[in-house]
Amino acid sequence: MPQATSVADAMPSPPAPATLAAAAAAVLAALVLAVVFNRRRGAPAVSKGGGLPLPPAPRGLPVLGNLHQMLANRPVHRWLHRLLADAGGGVVRVRLGPVHVVAVSCPEAAREVLRGRNDAVFADRPTTFAAESFSLGYRSASISPFGDQWRKMRRVLTAEVLSPATERRLRAAREGEADHLVRYVRALCRRDGGAVDVRHVARHFCGNVIRRLTLGRRHFGEVPADGGPGRDEAEHVDALFATLNYLDAFCVSDYFPALVGLDLDGHERVVRGVMRTLSRLHDPIVEERVEEWRLLRKAGERREPADFLDVLASLDDDAGRPLLTMEEIKAQTIDIMIATVDNPSNAAEWALAEMVNRPEVMARAVAELDAAVGRGRLVAESDARGLDYLRACIREAFRLHPYHPFNPPRVAMEDAAVAGYAVPRGSHVLLSRVGLGRNPAVWEDPLEFRPERHLPPAGAGGGVSLSEPELRFISFSTGRRGCPGLSLGTLITVTLLARLLQGFHWSAPPGVGGRVELREAAASLELAEPLVLRATPRLPAHLYDEAE
Structure with missing residues (x-):
C-alpha cells in the first residue's frame, strides 16, 4: 500500500526545552491582550446558585485562573483526572480564564447533568475555532450550539438519515463491507505471514462502512490490488481521527477567543490541514450529487435514496425547494463520519488485546458464535441479538477503554446546581468516561476486563444492550445532546468484533x-502501540471465497 502523508505528520511536535520560557512569555503577553478584549465583550456571569458553593478547585491566579496549570500539565485529561482523584467527591472545577470547567466522575452527578431540567440547561456546546471549522460555521447537528440550526439538523439526522427505514435499506451495504473485512484480513494473513495490524483493520473497516453508507463508495479513486485502503482512504481516516482529537482539545483560544489567529497551541494549523483534506475528498462528490438531485427536481422525477448523501440532498421544504444548503450537506457529511469511526474500532482493538491475555474470555465468545451461527456461514447482523456474551465484551471495552476521556462538553445556558454545587452560567461541564467507567465505588475490580459483569442474571431475559442509561459508564451518551446513532453504532461494532472472532484464530505474535x-499511550487512551496479532482462518475456505 502506498505510504500517505498522514494528518498526524502535520501535528505540532512538543517544543524543545530551550523554547518553553519564550513560549510561556508569548502566551502570557497574548493573554493580557485577550483579557482586555474579553472584558469588553463581557465574561459569563458567576453565580453561586442561591448560596451553594462552587465545586472544589485548585488555587489559581487572577484573570488566568488555572490556565497556566493547564499549559504545564499535558495531556490535560490526565491532569483533570488527578484532580478528580484528589478531590474524592466525583466533581471538580478548574477556571480557564473566564470559563469554569466542571468535571464529573460519579454516576449520580452525571445523571443530574443529563436528566430532568438540567438536560435542557446543559444543552449548549462551546464555540471554538475547531468546532466552527469542522462544522463549516456551526451548520451540523452534533457540534452546533443550541438553537434553531441545531434543531433543524438534529431532526434531519434522527428522522431521515438514521431512521429505521434508512437503516433497513442500507443493510446490504453494511454486510457487503463485513464480507470485505473477512477477505481483507485473509489477504493480510497470506501476505504478512499471519501478522495483522488490528488497529489498521478496524479503523479502515469503519472508514469503509461510513464512506459506503454516506457517499456510496469504499474508495475515492483507484482500488488497490489487495482491496485495502489507498492513499486517499488512508488520508481520509487519518483526517477523521484528527478531527476527533482536536475538536475538544483544551486549546488556549477556546477560553480566550481574542487569541484565535495567533495559533499559540499549533492547533489551528492542524485543523486547517484536516479541513483541506476533507474538502478535497468530500466536496466533489457532494457537489455532483446535489447537482444530480437539482436536475431530478427540475425534471419532476424522484428516485429512492441510495445512501445518506442522497437522503440529505433529496429533502425538500414545504415549498418544494431543497431543505438543506450545500454547506449544510457538507457539514453534516463530516459530522456523520466522525461520529462513526472511533468507538467501534477502539473497542474492537482493546477487546481483542484483552481477550488474547484472557484466553478463557475469547474461547467463550467464540463458542457463543459457533453455537448461535455455526461455522457453515458468516455471522450476519440478524444474529446480533443472540450474541449476549460478545456484546458484554464490547460493553466492557467501552467501560474500561473509552476512546475519549470525556464526553463532548456541555455548556450551562443558565445557573444550575449539580451534586450540591453551583454551576454558573457559561460553565463547561465534562462527564469523565474514564472516571465513570473505572469508578471503584461502582465497579468491583474496575481495572479488570470482566465481561460477565454485564450479563443479566439467569432467567432475567432482556439481552445485553450497548447503551448505559444509568451512566455507570458512557457508550453512546444520552439526553437531548446524546448520540442518535445507537442502533447503527451497535450494528457496526458488533459486526466488526463478531466477524474478526468468527473468521480467525487470534494469538500474540512470537517473541512476546x-x-x-x-x-495506554502517553497522550491518549489508545493502546500505546497498534495491536499486531497473529491471525489464521478458522472457517471453511469456501466461505472466504463466497465473500468475494
Whole structure:
C-alpha cells in the first residue's frame, strides 16, 4: 500500500526545552491582550446558585485562573483526572480564564447533568475555532450550539438519515463491507505471514462502512490490488481521527477567543490541514450529487435514496425547494463520519488485546458464535441479538477503554446546581468516561476486563444492550445532546468484533511471551502501540471465497 502523508505528520511536535520560557512569555503577553478584549465583550456571569458553593478547585491566579496549570500539565485529561482523584467527591472545577470547567466522575452527578431540567440547561456546546471549522460555521447537528440550526439538523439526522427505514435499506451495504473485512484480513494473513495490524483493520473497516453508507463508495479513486485502503482512504481516516482529537482539545483560544489567529497551541494549523483534506475528498462528490438531485427536481422525477448523501440532498421544504444548503450537506457529511469511526474500532482493538491475555474470555465468545451461527456461514447482523456474551465484551471495552476521556462538553445556558454545587452560567461541564467507567465505588475490580459483569442474571431475559442509561459508564451518551446513532453504532461494532472472532484464530505474535502489553499511550487512551496479532482462518475456505 502506498505510504500517505498522514494528518498526524502535520501535528505540532512538543517544543524543545530551550523554547518553553519564550513560549510561556508569548502566551502570557497574548493573554493580557485577550483579557482586555474579553472584558469588553463581557465574561459569563458567576453565580453561586442561591448560596451553594462552587465545586472544589485548585488555587489559581487572577484573570488566568488555572490556565497556566493547564499549559504545564499535558495531556490535560490526565491532569483533570488527578484532580478528580484528589478531590474524592466525583466533581471538580478548574477556571480557564473566564470559563469554569466542571468535571464529573460519579454516576449520580452525571445523571443530574443529563436528566430532568438540567438536560435542557446543559444543552449548549462551546464555540471554538475547531468546532466552527469542522462544522463549516456551526451548520451540523452534533457540534452546533443550541438553537434553531441545531434543531433543524438534529431532526434531519434522527428522522431521515438514521431512521429505521434508512437503516433497513442500507443493510446490504453494511454486510457487503463485513464480507470485505473477512477477505481483507485473509489477504493480510497470506501476505504478512499471519501478522495483522488490528488497529489498521478496524479503523479502515469503519472508514469503509461510513464512506459506503454516506457517499456510496469504499474508495475515492483507484482500488488497490489487495482491496485495502489507498492513499486517499488512508488520508481520509487519518483526517477523521484528527478531527476527533482536536475538536475538544483544551486549546488556549477556546477560553480566550481574542487569541484565535495567533495559533499559540499549533492547533489551528492542524485543523486547517484536516479541513483541506476533507474538502478535497468530500466536496466533489457532494457537489455532483446535489447537482444530480437539482436536475431530478427540475425534471419532476424522484428516485429512492441510495445512501445518506442522497437522503440529505433529496429533502425538500414545504415549498418544494431543497431543505438543506450545500454547506449544510457538507457539514453534516463530516459530522456523520466522525461520529462513526472511533468507538467501534477502539473497542474492537482493546477487546481483542484483552481477550488474547484472557484466553478463557475469547474461547467463550467464540463458542457463543459457533453455537448461535455455526461455522457453515458468516455471522450476519440478524444474529446480533443472540450474541449476549460478545456484546458484554464490547460493553466492557467501552467501560474500561473509552476512546475519549470525556464526553463532548456541555455548556450551562443558565445557573444550575449539580451534586450540591453551583454551576454558573457559561460553565463547561465534562462527564469523565474514564472516571465513570473505572469508578471503584461502582465497579468491583474496575481495572479488570470482566465481561460477565454485564450479563443479566439467569432467567432475567432482556439481552445485553450497548447503551448505559444509568451512566455507570458512557457508550453512546444520552439526553437531548446524546448520540442518535445507537442502533447503527451497535450494528457496526458488533459486526466488526463478531466477524474478526468468527473468521480467525487470534494469538500474540512470537517473541512476546504469549501476552499483549496493555499500556495506554502517553497522550491518549489508545493502546500505546497498534495491536499486531497473529491471525489464521478458522472457517471453511469456501466461505472466504463466497465473500468475494
